[in-house]
Amino acid sequence: MNRHSRRRRRRILPIALLALAAALPGPDGMAADGRLLASGGATQLEGSAGGGIVPWAVLAGYATRDEIGATSYLTRVEVSDYALDSWGAALNIRNRLELSLSRQRFHLGTLGDLLGMPGASIRQNALGIKLRVSGDVIYSTWPQIAVGAQLKKNLDFSIPSAAGARRDSGTDLYVAATKVFLGAAGGYHLLVNTTLRSSSANQLGILGFGGDRGGRRLLGEFSAAVLPDPTLAIGFEYRQKPDNLGFAREDAFSDLFVAWFPNKRFSAVAAYADLGSVASFGNQRGWYLSVQANL
Amino acid sequence: MTAHLRAPAWIGLGMALLLGACASTPRATGSLYAQFGETAGLSALVDSLLERFADDPRIAPKFANTNIPRFRRLFVEHLCVILDGPCTYTGDDMREVHTGLDISEAQFNAVVEHLIDAMQAQDIPQTAQNRLIARLAPMRKDIIYH
Numbered sequence: 001m002n003r004h005s006r007r008r009r010r011r012i013l014p015i016a017l018l019a020l021a022a023a024l025p026g027p028d029g030m031a032a033d034g035r036l037l038a039s040g041g042a043t044q045l046e047g048s049a050g051g052g053i054v055p056w057a058v059l060a061g062y063a064t065r066d067e068i069g070a071t072s073y074l075t076r077v078e079v080s081d082y083a084l085d086s087w088g089a090a091l092n093i094r095n096r097l098e099l100s101l102s103r104q105r106f107h108l109g110t111l112g113d114l115l116g117m118p119g120a121s122i123r124q125n126a127l128g129i130k131l132r133v134s135g136d137v138i139y140s141t142w143p144q145i146a147v148g149a150q151l152k153k154n155l156d157f158s159i160p161s162a163a164g165a166r167r168d169s170g171t172d173l174y175v176a177a178t179k180v181f182l183g184a185a186g187g188y189h190l191l192v193n194t195t196l197r198s199s200s201a202n203q204l205g206i207l208g209f210g211g212d213r214g215g216r217r218l219l220g221e222f223s224a225a226v227l228p229d230p231t232l233a234i235g236f237e238y239r240q241k242p243d244n245l246g247f248a249r250e251d252a253f254s255d256l257f258v259a260w261f262p263n264k265r266f267s268a269v270a271a272y273a274d275l276g277s278v279a280s281f282g283n284q285r286g287w288y289l290s291v292q293a294n295l
Numbered sequence: 296m297t298a299h300l301r302a303p304a305w306i307g308l309g310m311a312l313l314l315g316a317c318a319s320t321p322r323a324t325g326s327l328y329a330q331f332g333e334t335a336g337l338s339a340l341v342d343s344l345l346e347r348f349a350d351d352p353r354i355a356p357k358f359a360n361t362n363i364p365r366f367r368r369l370f371v372e373h374l375c376v377i378l379d380g381p382c383t384y385t386g387d388d389m390r391e392v393h394t395g396l397d398i399s400e401a402q403f404n405a406v407v408e409h410l411i412d413a414m415q416a417q418d419i420p421q422t423a424q425n426r427l428i429a430r431l432a433p434m435r436k437d438i439i440y441h
Contacts, residue, residue, distance in 0.1 A: 034401025036408065064400040139435045182429035187422025229421055230411055 032069025035062040038261040043073035046126040047088040047102025054221040057146035057178035059098040060090035070295040079286035081110035100128035123155040143179035152205040165208025172199040195221035211244035233259040251276020328380035330423040347409040390437040
């Protein structure tokens with residue numbers, strides 16, 4: 001089996017998982033579908049439940065305190081000079097604990113051509129754990145609060161290392177507060193999320209961890225969305241990032257998104273994303289598309 | 296040492312568009328109670344809901360010992376009061392009514408989803424639907440797991 005077909009085979013796996021989840025019979029007594037539509041959010045780039053780029057305090061899928069649920073997702077981001085694939089799965093244990101596994105694959109695009117490595121990419125694995133500390137995103141007076149960690153391992157460290165990254169692995173820690181204010185935006189539901197993260201990851205970890213300009217920092221992330229009806233959310237997100245590599249300035253991520261929740265089995269998010277400067281190329285803007293299936 | 300912070304102008308623009316879109320949506324007129332069609336509208340809504348409850352195996356068993364005509368009358372009264380209508384609720388408080396039923400989070404949400412579907416079927420304006428949900432939501436703690 002040559003390298004090309006092996007790669008193709010690997011990319012079939014997430015699609016097969018999604019198809020399987022979507023094709024399985026509808027909810028029955030065992031289904032983890034007890035929470036309200038859209039209340040599990042989407043999946044962010046490193047595999048945790050959230051918006052598109054920010055982890056929220058909500059846990060993946062629709063499991064209540066009496067249920068265990070699973071979700072899988074597939075995301076593609078295409079900006080001016082690069083593309084990023086992210087896919088993975090998460091387990092929600094009784095709406096208390098979320099465990100997630102995900103893979104990021106960053107396509108070097110224009111930079112790959114310049115480095116004489118056309119078609120090259122950098123891969124990363126991320127293991128996520130999130131604990132709901134208190135509250136319910138919809139029903140409690142106070143926001144739902146969760147703490148989480150994302151343990152990341154860069155699998156292709158030669159380019160990040162050459163760019164000045166110190167380590168090939170790192171752990172992000174975060175606390176998130178999320179609340180839906182019912183009917184608060186002129187009669188429409190308003191979701192607000194604030195996340196505080198401690199991280200040394202350069203461009204999520206794609207460019208390694210730490211660098212000549214520093215290491216771990218405290219970063220702010222913010223999301224807001226309005227729900228025009230129970231199946232739709234329109235909003236924006238902002239995610240502050242470290243800026244550890246003198247060689248490649250790093251900017252905040254932001255996006256404007258539309259999320260669609262036709263039912264509890266499937267959801268999709270489309271966004272216009274601004275990733276700022278990435279690995280020496282500025283103004284990286286483009287499309288973000290994500291699909292998710294829930295068991 | 297501060298991280299690089301940059302809030303692109305188009306985020307502000309997007310937010311303005313978002314708020315503008317909400318503000319320009321045709322406002323449903325009249326009181327909340329009027330938007331639900333007053334007592335006649337609420338009676339139709341409750342009838343529609345009761346049909347949905349009867350067809351849902353997650354919910355129907357919880358009504359095994361319920362006097363349905365009485366429940367229907369009190370439910371209409373309660374909704375009327377919650378929507379600031381000219382009614383008096385003559386039933387017991389929510390905690391008392393649901394004690395012993397051991398209603399789960401999933402069963403509670405199933406009822407909420409039937410309510411949303413029923414309101415949708417009655418063509419109740421989305422903003423009015425949301426305002427009712429907002430007024431009902433705090434009752435959950437008195438309803439589940441008692």
